[in-house]
Amino acid sequence: MGTTASQLGKDLLSEYQELTFLTKQEILLAHKRFTELLTKDERDGANSRLPMDRILTLPELKSNPFRERICHVFSTSPQKDGSLTFEDFLDLLSAFSDSATLEIKSHYAFRIFDFDDDGTLDGSDLEKLVNCLTGETDETRLSPEEMRQLISNILEESDIDKDGTVNLSEFQHVISRSPDFVSSFKIVL
Amino acid sequence: MPISLADKKELRRLAFSDVAENSLLNRNIPCYRHLSAYISRTWRHCLFSCLPALTYFRLWHLSMKTMSARFGTGVLSYFLFLRTLLLFNLLLFVINGLFVVFPQAVHPPPHDPQVSTFTGLELLTGMGYFSQTLMFYGYYTNNAFKTCRAAGPNPSYSGASTELPVCNAVTSQTVPYNISAAYFFTIAIAFFTICIILVYSMSNSFGKNLHVMNSNVNLAVKVFCSWDFKVTKTMSVRLQSENIRTQLKVRRSFKLPLNQKVMVYRSQTFFYLLPEMYHVIKTRSKQELRCNFTTLFTTNYVTVFLLTSKITINKSTLPCHDMCFCSSQCWENFVGQELYRLLLMDFIFTVLYSFLGEFLWRLAALHQKYIRNRKPMFDIARNVLELIYGQTLTWLGVLFAPLLPAVQIIKLFVLFYMKKASLMLNCQASRKPWRASQMTTLFISLLCFPSFIGASVSVTYTIWTIKPSSGCGPFRNLTTMFQSGKLWAQDVEDTYPALGWLSWAYTHLVEKPLFLFLASGVFLIVIYIHAQVVDGQRKIIKLLEKQIENEGKDKRFLIGKLHDIHSSAETSHLSQQSTINQKESLLHKSSSIFTFFQFVTELISSISTCWIFISIKKTCHQELYQ
Numbered sequence: 039m040g041t042t043a044s045q046l047g048k049d050l051l052s053e054y055q056e057l058t059f060l061t062k063q064e065i066l067l068a069h070k071r072f073t074e075l076l077t078k079d080e081r082d083g084a085n086s087r088l089p090m091d092r093i094l095t096l097p098e099l100k101s102n103p104f105r106e107r108i109c110h111v112f113s114t115s116p117q118k119d120g121s122l123t124f125e126d127f128l129d130l131l132s133a134f135s136d137s138a139t140l141e142i143k144s145h146y147a148f149r150i151f152d153f154d155d156d157g158t159l160d161g162s163d164l165e166k167l168v169n170c171l172t173g174e175t176d177e178t179r180l181s182p183e184e185m186r187q188l189i190s191n192i193l194e195e196s197d198i199d200k201d202g203t204v205n206l207s208e209f210q211h212v213i214s215r216s217p218d219f220v221s222s223f224k225i226v227l
Numbered sequence: 228m229p230i231s232l233a234d235k236k237e238l239r240r241l242a243f244s245d246v247a248e249n250s251l252l253n254r255n256i257p258c259y260r261h262l263s264a265y266i267s268r269t270w271r272h273c274l275f276s277c278l279p280a281l282t283y284f285r286l287w288h289l290s291m292k293t294m295s296a297r298f299g300t301g302v303l304s305y306f307l308f309l310r311t312l313l314l315f316n317l318l319l320f321v322i323n324g325l326f327v328v329f330p331q332a333v334h335p336p337p338h339d340p341q342v343s344t345f346t347g348l349e350l351l352t353g354m355g356y357f358s359q360t361l362m363f364y365g366y367y368t369n370n371a372f373k374t375c376r377a378a379g380p381n382p383s384y385s386g387a388s389t390e391l392p393v394c395n396a397v398t399s400q401t402v403p404y405n406i407s408a409a410y411f412f413t414i415a416i417a418f419f420t421i422c423i424i425l426v427y428s429m430s431n432s433f434g435k436n437l438h439v440m441n442s443n444v445n446l447a448v449k450v451f452c453s454w455d456f457k458v459t460k461t462m463s464v465r466l467q468s469e470n471i472r473t474q475l476k477v478r479r480s481f482k483l484p485l486n487q488k489v490m491v492y493r494s495q496t497f498f499y500l501l502p503e504m505y506h507v508i509k510t511r512s513k514q515e516l517r518c519n520f521t522t523l524f525t526t527n528y529v530t531v532f533l534l535t536s537k538i539t540i541n542k543s544t545l546p547c548h549d550m551c552f553c554s555s556q557c558w559e560n561f562v563g564q565e566l567y568r569l570l571l572m573d574f575i576f577t578v579l580y581s582f583l584g585e586f587l588w589r590l591a592a593l594h595q596k597y598i599r600n601r602k603p604m605f606d607i608a609r610n611v612l613e614l615i616y617g618q619t620l621t622w623l624g625v626l627f628a629p630l631l632p633a634v635q636i637i638k639l640f641v642l643f644y645m646k647k648a649s650l651m652l653n654c655q656a657s658r659k660p661w662r663a664s665q666m667t668t669l670f671i672s673l674l675c676f677p678s679f680i681g682a683s684v685s686v687t688y689t690i691w692t693i694k695p696s697s698g699c700g701p702f703r704n705l706t707t708m709f710q711s712g713k714l715w716a717q718d719v720e721d722t723y724p725a726l727g728w729l730s731w732a733y734t735h736l737v738e739k740p741l742f743l744f745l746a747s748g749v750f751l752i753v754i755y756i757h758a759q760v761v762d763g764q765r766k767i768i769k770l771l772e773k774q775i776e777n778e779g780k781d782k783r784f785l786i787g788k789l790h791d792i793h794s795s796a797e798t799s800h801l802s803q804q805s806t807i808n809q810k811e812s813l814l815h816k817s818s819s820i821f822t823f824f825q826f827v828t829e830l831i832s833s834i835s836t837c838w839i840f841i842s843i844k845k846t847c848h849q850e851l852y853q
Contacts, residue, residue, distance in 0.1 A: 056271070057235045101464040102456065114231055125232040133229070134456065142229050147451070164450075171454060172472040173465070180475065188446070188475060196447040198772050199779035209451065216452035217435040217664040221300055224457050226292050 058132035059142075067227050068131055071096070072124050088127075090120035098225050103170040107150045134225040143223045144213045148206050158203035164189045286310060290647055296459045298605070299467065300663040302650065305607050306643065308670050312618055313639045315424075319417055319625060320632040326413045327629050328361055330404060336368045351571065354564055362567075364559040364627045365699035367410060369711075371403035407701035408715035411690070411708055414626055418683050421622075425675040432668035449474060557699040563627030567634065570620050574638045577613055581645060585653040605654040610646070611670055615678050622682035626689060 046054075046069050054065050072088070073081055075095070080086040090109045099105045109120035112130040122130070132138060133146045152159055153166045165185055172178055180188065196204050196212045204212075213219050230238075287310065295303040346355070358365055453471055458464055588603045621635040690709050695702035702708045720727050736742045 053236065053239070054232075057232060057239065098459050101459060101461045103464075103468075104454075104456075114233065125236075129232045132232075145229055151451070168450060168475070171450065171468065172475065173468040178468065178472060180472070184476065188450075192447045192450055195445075198775045200776050201779055201783075212447045212451055216448045218300065218662065219452040221663065222452065222455040222457065226457070 054128060058128055059135045059137040060128065060132050064131065064135070064227065065128065068128060069124065071227060072127055085123055087115060087121040087123050090122075093120075093122055093127075098227060103174065104150055107153065111146060111149045131225070131227065134223065136224065136226070140213070140220055141210070143220060144210045145206070147213070147219075147223060148209045151209075158205050159209065160203040161189055161193075164192060164204075286313075287643065290643075292457075294647065294650060295457045297463055298650070298654075299455050299458050299463065301607060301666070302605055304663045304667050304670070305605075305610055306646075308611060308667065309614060309639060309643055309646075311671075312614055312674075313636060315421060315618070316621065316632045316635045316639065319421070319621075320630075320636060322417045322420070323413060323625065323629045323632065326409050327367070327406070330409065331367055331406060332361055334370070336366065336370075352564065352568065358557075358560050358564065362628055362630045363563045364629075364701075365557045367406060367629075367701040369407045369701045369703055369705075371405040405711070405715050405718070407705070407711040410629075410701045411712045412715075414686070414690070415712075417625070418622075418686065421679065422683065425671070425679055429668070429671050429675050432664070432671055436665055436668050446475075557696050559627045559696060559700055563624055563631070566620050566624030567628055567631065570617060570624070570631070570634060570638065573613065573617050573620070574642070577642065578645065581649045585649050589653040603654055605650055607666075612673075615670070615674055618674065619678045619682055622679060623685055626686050 046066065051062055051065060054060070055062050058065070060068070075088055075092050076086055090106070090113075093109055094100060094105050099108065102108070106120065108130065109122060110118070112126050112133075113120045113122055114126055115121045133142055148159070149155075151163060151167050153163045154160075159167075168185065168188060169179055172180060179185075193202065193204070196208050198208050198211070287306070291303055291306055294306065348355070357363065360366055449471070453474075455467060458467055585603050592603075617635065617638065621631050624631045691707060693708075694706060695708055697703050702711055705711055705714075716730055716733075720730055
């Protein structure tokens with residue numbers, strides 16, 4: 039279980055390759071980048087957790103408006119603080135890799151967009167989503183009137199059972215209409 | 228439901244552990260299951276060990292990743308298209324090289340005393356030294372390379388090697404390798420293969436994108452799917468946010484107008500390309516894209532076709548250059564050289580455009596204030612059209628210059644690195660959004676329909692009708708290039724009489740128009756059936772959506788009802804409880820009264836009994852004492 043040793047064992051490497059969508063080179067690169075972020079003491083320990091603020095220094099995640107949600111979704115920490123072990127990190131890269139299927143990606147996208155973690159995308163989730171998309175500052179956001187109109191339009195288009203929220207199946211139905219989703223839902227180290 | 232890596236590891240350990248193995252054995256699974264499980268496990272193991280090797284073959288993977296990080300998926304689609312074209316040319320080069328160029332290179336034709344020396348100018352003109360090399364049509368001979376030589380002292384044709392074994396009864400049965408037949412069949416098969424690949428990839432792309440025409444979930448798609456996670460630079464991220472915000476503001480209440488919807492639905496049944504282009508060009512509001520596509524496309528393509536038609540039809544009136552074979556009128560060489568020069572000019576102009584258009588603009592923007600300090604944007608439409616133009620030239624020219632795909636490969640390689648350098652140094656990310664997969668479909672369909680079909684029509688016309696020149700090339704002394712195939716088929720039939728049915732099939736089926744008419748009729752019927760099936764499925768989808776909505780309503784209604792019943796049941800329960808309490812108290816009261824009455828009755832009865840007793844005693848006493 040010494041995943042934070044300076045070298046990954048061969049068996050462990052092939053096991054990771056079979057269980058994720060990553061190739062051996064990608065796993066080794068991920069290991070290298072992960073251990074670079076650890077301090078010296080953490081490197082010797084087994085199964086160390088990287089706190090969220092250090093993960094967010096990665097250039098691939100630094101400017102992404104969904105970076106905190108991504109860390110929360112893939113984190114298996116009991117304190118729910120968004121910290122990642124190396125295996126969580128591999129899960130993250132696997133879901134965002136080239137070869138991951140549409141079902142996996144849409145499932146994780148749903149969880150990332152579900153800001154209150156209640157299993158559905160309701161009005162407040164959609165509002166936070168649109169705010170993330172349009173920018174972080176006040177002048178880049180939509181006005182409340184526009185926001186309300188936008189959210190009602192979205193719900194009208196995607197809420198099939200008309201319960202006021204978008205559940206996972208409805209979300210996957212919308213995603214299947216976009217051929218660009220698989221290629222844009224990618225993070226490569 | 229995806230599970231985390233730690234859980235997967237645990238499951239895997241359990242699955243492969245000894246406990247699992249023992250339980251398998253204990254379950255008396257038959258031997259062949261063991262074998263199949265073992266085979267599938269070894270196969271997976273091999274696949275996973277080969278996978279890293281395969282990733283090395285992904286050309287330019289790292290460069291594309293850095294470009295998409297800064298510029299997004301739109302610019303990436305251009306470079307992906309470039310890579311696709313490179314693979315097509317590689318295929319063409321390999322097929323040509325194996326069957327035409329290599330055999331001719333191994334058996335060179337007799338040495339021509341008129342050979343010119345190599346000067347650098349030939350790289351630009353393609354004439355002189357090059358016209359006597361494998362590069363052009365004129366070098367190829369119409370010999371048949373035998374695998375053995377005749378028993379006589381002198382070889383009967385030039386180019387024979389004296390190391391060949393003498394023919395005996397066995398080897399003389401084999402058909403010799405006929406260069407002219409090989410040339411004809413290679414070109415035909417190469418074009419056929421490319422046609423199949425293009426049509427297949429086009430149908431795949433259309434299959435993925437066609438439902439986008441049904442644009443009633445456009446806004447939701449835009450909100451959920453438009454964020455490109457590959458973009459990592461802060462400036463590009465900000466630009467992307469701006470793009471999305473603009474689109475959301477414009478599209479808040481955008482619905483496709485009714486008449487456009489009707490037109491789209493009607494035309495998409497039969498003509499898939501035209502409404503796609505119309506829809507894309509009109510509703511994506513890209514004025515520049517429309518201008519670019521129509522003007523560049525028409526000018527480039529019309530020029531090329533005018534040139535080739537002029538060349539192939541009016542070949543007798545060609546000006547006689549002193550470098551070309553005037554006496555034998557080797558017009559195919561001339562055509563090949565023209566196309567080679569066109570390809571080269573295209574390359575030179577692209578380089579000049581990158582240099583002047585982008586690099587100098589950037590310098591001007593830095594130093595002068597007139598251009599508002601803005602870097603140029605990478606014009607995807609123009610660059611793609613130039614690529615398609617170059618590819619059309621290659622396809623037109625491969626008949627006359629078999630090594631032209633090699634030139635195109637070198638050109639595309641250099642172009643990739645040059646465009647990449649120019650992009651990273653000079654350009655900024657585009658402010659307009661770009662639907663990458665729709666555009667890729669458009670590129671592939673433009674490559675197929677005008678470009679490839681046009682080139683193959685020209686090549687087919689040349690092969691079928693035009694008389695090849697009598698002094699040079701593999702088809703000299705034939706009436707048409709097509710005849711070489713027929714002659715070869717005749718040769719094969721003579722050597723192997725068993726294959727006579729092939730020529731029978733050809734004369735009675737392929738050359739009769741009825742058969743082709745029937746085949747295309749069947750094809751159209753199949754297409755019509757598929758279109759109707761798709762239409763029906765669309766209707767079913769609408770019905771199912773309505774059904775889901777109604778079930779949701781039913782569920783809500785039932786839940787409301789249950790709630791009502793539950794709340795009314797509670798109130799009635801409470802009222803019932805109070806009456807029972809009242810009754811109980813009443814009962815209590817009545818029972819106490821009852822016991823009182825009982826007591827009184829008993830008292831009275833006891834008193835009366837006593838009185839009766841006393842009276843009886845009194846009478847008895849009186850009786851006794853009388």
